[in-house]
Amino acid sequence: MLSTLLLLSLLATARTAPQTGPIEQIDCQRDSVKSCSCKSGAALTPLRRSWNGDLQDHFYTPSRDEQLNYVGLGYKVESDMGFIATATPGDCAGIVPIYRMSHVESHDHFYTTSYIEMLNYLRSYYIESTAIGYCMSGPGCGLIPLHRLTNWTIVDHLYTIDDAEKDRAMQGQYDYNGIQCYVWSSLDATDC
Numbered sequence: 001m002l003s004t005l006l007l008l009s010l011l012a013t014a015r016t017a018p019q020t021g022p023i024e025q026i027d028c029q030r031d032s033v034k035s036c037s038c039k040s041g042a043a044l045t046p047l048r049r050s051w052n053g054d055l056q057d058h059f060y061t062p063s064r065d066e067q068l069n070y071v072g073l074g075y076k077v078e079s080d081m082g083f084i085a086t087a088t089p090g091d092c093a094g095i096v097p098i099y100r101m102s103h104v105e106s107h108d109h110f111y112t113t114s115y116i117e118m119l120n121y122l123r124s125y126y127i128e129s130t131a132i133g134y135c136m137s138g139p140g141c142g143l144i145p146l147h148r149l150t151n152w153t154i155v156d157h158l159y160t161i162d163d164a165e166k167d168r169a170m171q172g173q174y175d176y177n178g179i180q181c182y183v184w185s186s187l188d189a190t191d192c
């Protein structure tokens, strides 16, 4: 009886396992990213997300004050998208800056960890590149993917850690661009 229940629950688990998303299972004992040493000293802070439906723009910042400024401009506060680093520990290989740029006429904000892509966008009407913080270029313990999606009709870039939201957005609203980088899922020091 007990083993039948166990088998059934294992089957149920297998059937409800995520079908999509390139989330890799990391063996924390052999974590090559060393995300634990990255986490300590990284001064993690939430990646705060806001949305303005009139301007059709998602806006991301680690700064509570900056988010409140955008609320004053008509943006609504949405869920945080994990945690990003505001400092770069010396022993943390794979930590990369998140560059933010804006497109004035279309009210778009674009974020990338690629220096080359940042330069390309600066040549294509995007301005004011600033590094808002840091994330990890590869998967690791305590890290989750930050997905990037684009809709060029409304000119909006959407970033999410929520696989279900990513899947919904891909149903005719946004094109999927892939994983921009990996962010920390919590401030808890014991999950890595």
Ligand SMILES: *[C@@H]1O[C@H](CO)[C@@H](O)[C@H](O)[C@H]1NC(C)=O
Binding pocket: 150, 151, 152, 153, 154, 172, 173, 174, 175
């Ligand atoms: C972008 O959004 C608009 C408005 O919601 C929609 O009509 C269009 O099909 C979307 N484009 C893509 C590429 O999904």
